[in-house]
Amino acid sequence: MNALSLAFDTQRLAEKYEELSADRQFSHGKQLIEELRLRPGERVLDIGCGTGLLAEYVATIVGPTGWVTGIDPLPLRIEIAKRKSKPNLVYQVGNAYVLDEFAENSFDVVYLNAVFHWLAEKEEPLQHIRRVLVPGGRLGLTTGSKEHPNRLQRIRREVLSRPPYNAFPESRAGYPHWVSVPELVWLLDRNGFSIQKIEVQENVFNHSDSDTVIDFSQASSFGNFLGHLPPELRDSAIAEIKRALEEYRTPDGIRLEGRRILAVAVKK
Numbered sequence: 001m002n003a004l005s006l007a008f009d010t011q012r013l014a015e016k017y018e019e020l021s022a023d024r025q026f027s028h029g030k031q032l033i034e035e036l037r038l039r040p041g042e043r044v045l046d047i048g049c050g051t052g053l054l055a056e057y058v059a060t061i062v063g064p065t066g067w068v069t070g071i072d073p074l075p076l077r078i079e080i081a082k083r084k085s086k087p088n089l090v091y092q093v094g095n096a097y098v099l100d101e102f103a104e105n106s107f108d109v110v111y112l113n114a115v116f117h118w119l120a121e122k123e124e125p126l127q128h129i130r131r132v133l134v135p136g137g138r139l140g141l142t143t144g145s146k147e148h149p150n151r152l153q154r155i156r157r158e159v160l161s162r163p164p165y166n167a168f169p170e171s172r173a174g175y176p177h178w179v180s181v182p183e184l185v186w187l188l189d190r191n192g193f194s195i196q197k198i199e200v201q202e203n204v205f206n207h208s209d210s211d212t213v214i215d216f217s218q219a220s221s222f223g224n225f226l227g228h229l230p231p232e233l234r235d236s237a238i239a240e241i242k243r244a245l246e247e248y249r250t251p252d253g254i255r256l257e258g259r260r261i262l263a264v265a266v267k268k
């Protein structure tokens with residue numbers, strides 16, 4: 001299968017994501033929330049909420065007079081998220097490309113934490129987001145930086161360029177669609193947002209071992225990490241990637257250095 005698939009997710013990957021994202025995407029997400037300066041009473045939409053950790057945190061900030069809606073296209077992740085539901089916090093299956101059920105001007109804040117790079121086409125979601133935001137409403141996002149692929153991404157690319165894996169070319173739809181800062185500036189401006197902040201941040205994490213790197217990558221990509229390969233080749237590709245990762249072991253674990261972009265913009 002060449003395209004990014006929502007069908008590769010499993011209960012195990014969803015549970016792994018809940019466990020492993022706690023000190024990764026969740027802690028990055030808290031920085032994004034700080035930048036958005038949320039206030040009690042605000043109405044917030046979390047697009048691509050995953051298993052819902054960040055939305056749960058945001059619900060404590062907006063309090064009982066505000067509310068948070070978390071949407072994600074993966075039903076297994078929404079099932080886990082729903083365990084966190086509260087009177088001011090709902091989770092539902094949903095998609096950045098289909099926000100029709102939300103009324104115009106119905107949110108003060110919309111955010112996407114570690115989600116934007118999964119959207120192959122980015123203008124349509126930005127236009128939907130603009131529609132559901134109130135005038136002056138804020139959009140926040142964090143996303144991988146196209147200009148700074150991390151070590152795992154470079155190793156993966158190198159392994160996949162060799163036989164027998166290179167007989168199965170990855171379509172552009174099959175792996176994240178990172179943006180550069182100039183591309184993001186262009187996208188936001190063109191779709192009716194004025195940028196308040198955009199910066200590239202260090203994204204360094206020491207994974208205890210190469211198994212954890214693979215588990216994290218599979219769970220974060222909902223099974224798309226090597227999803228384009230026939231099943232019989234995935235194990236050998238993983239073994240090659242793990243061998244290459246082990247060469248970078250330090251006393252603190254396997255260090256993966258990358259960068260991410262954080263952006264906050266306002267509906268014009």
Ligand SMILES: C[S@@+](CC[C@H](N)C(=O)[O-])C[C@H]1O[C@@H](n2cnc3c(N)ncnc32)[C@H](O)[C@@H]1O
Pocket residue numbers: 021025026029047048049050051054071072073074077094095096097112113114115118119220221222
């Ligand atoms: C790395 S996870 C981030 C989850 C969560 N935002 C967090 O901070 O932990 C990426 C999420 O993007 C979601 N996603 C992928 N395509 C999407 C789309 N078209 N609309 C909304 N979410 C999408 C995935 O289902 C997945 O849960």
